[in-house]
Amino acid sequence: MSMTHYMQLLAENQPWNLLIFMAVPIILAETVVVTELYILYTRNFSGIVRWVNKWAGILVGFYFAIVFVYLLVTAAVPLTKGGGWRGWIDVSAVGFYLSGVIPLLGIALLEVGIIARDRSPEQKLMIHASLVALFLVLGHVAMVFGMLDPALAGGTVAMPMHGH
Template identity: 40%
Template sequence: MMMTNYMEVLMSNEPWNLIAFMVLPVAMAELLTAAELFILARPERSAGWKRLSHGLGLAAGIYFAIVFLYFVLHVIPGLTFRGWIDELAVFAYLAGIFPLGAITLQELGVFGGPSAKRQWHHILLLIGFLIVSHIAMIFGMVDPTLGGWQPPVQQNMMNMQHDMGNMPMDHDDMGHMNNADMNEMHQSMHHGSHSMNQGSQQ
């Protein structure tokens, strides 16, 4: 089974890539989601959860921005994408910068409005992040050949077979050549046997 580039990156340098690129950002997003739900459930006892939500909102966006820049500058330039499944997995993962970045900008006061409205924005943005991150994980585990991509060696073999199948074959000329060769061989054998008969008569 072939792997996507997304899965290869996560499996390289085990377990650090897996922790840095998937475990930490997803864990922060899920903990932030839990904090928002506790704030909604018990607003009168949510001071601690609000502090946690604010801190995670800042940390998650800043951290994922660093991961995003690392991928764009150091990982993406060296990749040869393995079909649309591979591209979807990688770019869905990178799309997480938009919801997490928006949450961080909210916490910095760039936009957001009243506290209650900002909280609902948090929840919607977190849902968006969890959707794109799970799309990346699901398609990242799929064999890219299911999307029509072929490994380079296999593709070259298919191209060679296709080229050989398109080579013109003139069967009539081959038939004429074979008949001519057979006639020539028959005449040579006839002359050889005639010479032997003459030699035995002498």
């Protein structure tokens, strides 16, 4: 059994890679999700919950943009140039993970007023909620592909898991 580069990244350099590439972005994104649900239910566009929602969205968007650039330069491009991918499952896991930058950066840009600045609070909420939903889908698809053995689809067997 082998693992995707996604899982290998999270498993190496414990606990730092797990914290940097999974825990921090997921905790911030889940904070956005939970506060988003409250805002959707109450339509309260002010107060502490909205403030937490706004700042978690800004932080996760810009934080993940840095993660995206770092992993693109240090992992995705070298793997592509060197033919190091372990098949389409591996590419899918990393690709879906990295594509999370689109909705997360979109949330940050919405919060700082770079996009949709002329929209009503309700329209912004719709855009915001759509971006949150898109991130959840992309992140969960990445996790599912990331946990698969790339050899299931003919990918190369590399980096055996310890104890197997």
